[in-house]
Amino acid sequence: MKRTIAGISLAVAIGLTGVAGAEDMSDPNQELEAVKDLIWKKELEIYSGRGNGDMRPYFENTATGYSAWPPHTAVPNSAEDIKAAIDTMKGLDQEKLAMEFVSFTLNGTTAIIYYQTHMTQAADGRAVDARYEVTHTWTYEDGAWKVLGGMARSRPDRG
Helix, strand or coil, X not given: CHHHHHXXXXXXXXXXXXXXXXXXXXXXXXXXXXXXXXXXXHHHHHHHHHHCCCCHHHHHCEEEEEEEECCCCCCCEEHHHHHHHHHHCCCCCCCEEEEEEEEEEEECCEEEEEEEEEEEECCCCCEEEEEEEEEEEEEEECCEEEEEEEEEEECCCCC
């Protein structure tokens, strides 16, 4: 009986901390803000790695079944495509990219983040002026938030 009560107490304690790890689940906005901040930090780390020619932070944050559609490919990429890019990106470390958070939504163990990017220098050092709108869908998997999917497009001129 003591084990059952201890097990129930542990399950309740885990449930109260939620997937975000927030201490007080009585305020859903607190959980939303904690998850938003964590995922935005991961996005910045992924792009920082990419800008330094390192795709490992991106690959290490992909969920099972990951698929995302970059703006210049005919079809979505898989996690294996990102894994293959780890070797091809070596030496391509001159990207200059500004990122701007736009929006975030959370429903249970699924989150979607929206942001804009502005690349002024490509990874090979070429000057560019490329603006994109990006969305990534994140899922809570095996104790961590992971990218499940996404899509990016060239940002239209909205005047």
